[in-house]
Amino acid sequence: MRAEVAVRERARLGEGPTWDAATGRLIWVDILSSRVHTYEPGSGRRTVLATEQHVGAAKPCADGGLVVNLRDGVGSYAADGSFSWLHREPVAGRRGNDAAVAPDGALWAGSMAYDETPGGGNLIRVAPGGAVTEILGDVTVSNGTGWSPDGTLMYYVDTPTRRIDVFDVVGERVCRRRELVTVEEGAGYPDGLTVDAEGCVWVALWDGAAVRRYTPSGVLDRTVRLPVRRPTACAFGGAGLGDLYVSSARVGLDSPSPLEGALLVVPGAGCGVPQPAFGS
Template identity: 40%
Template sequence: MREASLVIDQKAELGEGPSWDAGRGVLYWVDIDGFKLMEYHPSSGRHYERKLDQHVCAAVPREKGGMMLALRDGFYSYDLVSGEKEAIIDPEADKPGNRFNDGKCDPSGRFWAGTMAVERGTGEAALYRLNKDMSLDTIFDSVTISNGLAWTEDGSMMYYIDTPTKKVMAYDLNAVTGEITGKRTAITFQEGSPDGMCMDQEGMLWIALHRLGKVERWNPQTSERLETVTVPAQRTTSCVFGGEDLKDLYITTARGGLSEEELREEPHAGGLFHIRTDVPGMPTYSFGG
């Protein structure tokens, strides 16, 4: 068992959604409740914040430049230079009590992102897919807290977490159409709440366990836990691989909801953490539209 080290003492209310831009050598991550998009440059140690006007729930690079965002009220494009954002579609305009949560792109460049009910309503949310032509598909509804997503390198399988189920589900994916079939349980957790996740190049999943202060590496084919990385912040939220060799695992955390006593025990809660891994990870895929 190894422990991740602090990189940025951000004190984010809800640090989440890390993604790696290999072209720029930049890590993006968000503070959902702080309305912030953040940018970390490992080569220089520089760290920037961009304040938006609403919850910033997921951020991914875009092939043509800039970013794609899942904000509280839908999908947006975002210009990193001007700071201008453009609304694309809000699939839940009729559900003001919901907001978007985790999201990322598949190997084909489609942006998948799901929602959650802010008041924790069971089954009130959904998972969506924004296609490269900006059309939108509802993948399934009756979700409670849409979270981690991961795909195999060939795009033939997808893994997905709806946190309260305490399960990672596996699906067969048609890489051309984006259709998913063959739903089955890959991993069931007895403790902790599975949150964000990513995949390494051996096909193993790295899963952040909220309230347990750790990220675990699992084999989704055998449901075997292979490795545990501890984090000195109990509210671990997500993780992503970065760096030139994709062996830098970055881990996001949150501090919102912690008591004063808990914050004294965890002074770096809400920070960005890092650990080197032996196995390289899968890249962050960019939006292709």
């Protein structure tokens, strides 16, 4: 498997690719440039939405809009472009980071301190109506979040720990946290993740120039080398959800190559699971 360039973007901190099945497009963000990007592989059409704050994630809504994890909380853009807050809780020095829509249509949104202060972030659940529940506190860099195909397990990354953890899902909460795998020193840091139809976890390795696939028992069974040093997250999309899209970043790199910050694609990498829209 080889990665190709899907969109030759020079994102400062590209993140959170998500396939929007209703529109046949990929959605991803450039956090530090406050931009939400979309890309239609079939036509090549692209759009860019400028947000008023740093945007950690953007996911499709069931009503055709977007839900966004911003610096000061979680908001939504309606299909007509109008914006409203679902949950606003500004904390000095903190911003939203990666997020994911759970099987029940709620958004699980992470946060982190700009200076990566240990314990400066959290993970919350935001229901479509705006009700908020804190899932995890004392988080440093809240990143990859995903669910097993049957919805009984939730996978999660707090990047500085180097771990992918797994929880049992009980209603709207999780319990029995344990380690699935720890990424070894020198291989990069686990960042965003996705789960495929076989229940395997694909994770982007920041500073590792690769995406790895781990089985549900934590065995490494596939590595895809990438032409960028800081891949940030991955998601399946395209026809049959068979192509793996990978976002990347150029922030903090000395003499970044022309591809750093691009959106990559690995054609025919596997088979993804349809992702729910917020509020579905």
